[in-house]
Amino acid sequence: QVQLVESGGGLVQPGRSLRLSCAASRYTLDNFAIGWFRQAPGKEREGVSCITRGSGSQYYTDSVKGRFTISRDNVKNTVYLQMNSLKPEDTAVYYCATVLCGRYSIEYNGAGWGQGTQVTVSS
Secondary structure, three states: OOOOEEEOOEEEOOOOOEEEEEEOOOOOHHHOOEEEEEEOOOOOOEEEEEEOHHHOOEEEOHHHOOOEEEEEEOOOOEEEEEEOOOOHHHOEEEEEEEEEEEOOEEEEOOOOOOOOEEEEEOO
């Protein structure tokens, strides 16, 4: 079971940026497809983005295309979600997890959820 830890959330104004980090201490993340999910109050958790092993392919849900970028730093064993031009509707708790990642889809296949990191976009 791969245990992941999310960080980097915070309170930002609309139009600003944040970078979320997903780290693992005992596993090499490049051996896994990793995805980001988010859950806003009163809403179901949704898949936001994912990156395949070796960074060969990435997926983005339509609402974040052109604004969010997922990437890996294998030296730091970390997956990032760069979020630009943030909107109030991006407000949610963000989670990372191991996934099945395709060019047009993301499917959770982890063994549980971490605590996530809160992102609040508000003026």
